[in-house]
Amino acid sequence: MDTENLLTIGAFAARTRLSAKALRLYDRLGLLTPAYVDDVSGYRYYRADQSERARLVALLRRLDMPLARIAEIVELEEEQEGERAADEVAAYWAAVEERLARQRALVDYLRARLSGRSSEVYGKFEIETVDVPEQWVLTQRRHVLADELPLWIGASLGRLEEAARECGGVAGAPFVAYHSEVSLESDGPAEACVPVADGAAARAWAAGQGRAWEIRACREPARRLVYTRISKAQVANPQIHAVFEAVEAWIAREGLEVAGPCREVYFADWDAAGPEDLVCDVAFPVR
CATH class of the missing domain: 1.10.1660.10 (Multidrug-efflux Transporter Regulator; Chain: A; Domain 2)
Structure with a gap:
């Protein structure tokens, strides 16, 4: 040539x-x-x-x-296909920014923990209370480790929200309750919950179709929740533990008593949210 x-x-x-x-x-x-x-x-x-x-x-x-x-x-x-190529670059960089935001939150948590300045981390969170009325929920409980948790939460809440269509529709923000610690070594269990509008329909659905998925219908009593609101980047292990600890510390200072499993309440569209968008309440029932 x-x-x-x-x-x-x-x-x-x-x-x-x-x-x-x-x-x-x-x-x-x-x-x-x-x-x-x-x-x-x-x-x-x-x-x-x-x-x-x-x-x-x-x-x-x-x-x-x-x-x-x-x-x-x-x-x-x-x-x-320049537009598609540009969209691929944008999608890649959005994922990078989300990962960096999670890592930044983790760095803040680790610095505070290692330097003995956890109280400074606690002070960053605005703690509030809210009264939640009695409600019926569809629930699914699993023993799950921390690295499996995000995938399971998405799948379980999606399944429960689909089932809720047969029970009068979703009637409140989905949440996940932790009956024991979930970490890389401890597997909970965790319980995904979706409030529904029709309790009778929920009981009937759970007794029939829901049995194959081990989905139950439960009446959630009225509760007072102490909570703080966090971003998508903060909803990750292990840094989210600092958030739970901050809420627990506030409860102790106020002389209140924890009255049930801690929970993460997902009030925003997770897929549409950016890493800095507020998406979740970390909450404890109290009395």
């Missing part, structure tokens, strides 16, 4: 500000295949118009994007 109009790997590296090592890696992964490879010498040659793809790969790598995802975006861009 005539290589006169092609660029050597060194010249192409200089033009794209990528190292020859990076170009060889992108070749192996199929991200940026040379226009020609000499069978005898193994030298790689590139067309000048490949520089745009090379620069796009380099820019995406600066976001610490996995190479497999870069390949998908580059292919979309070359197929003139």
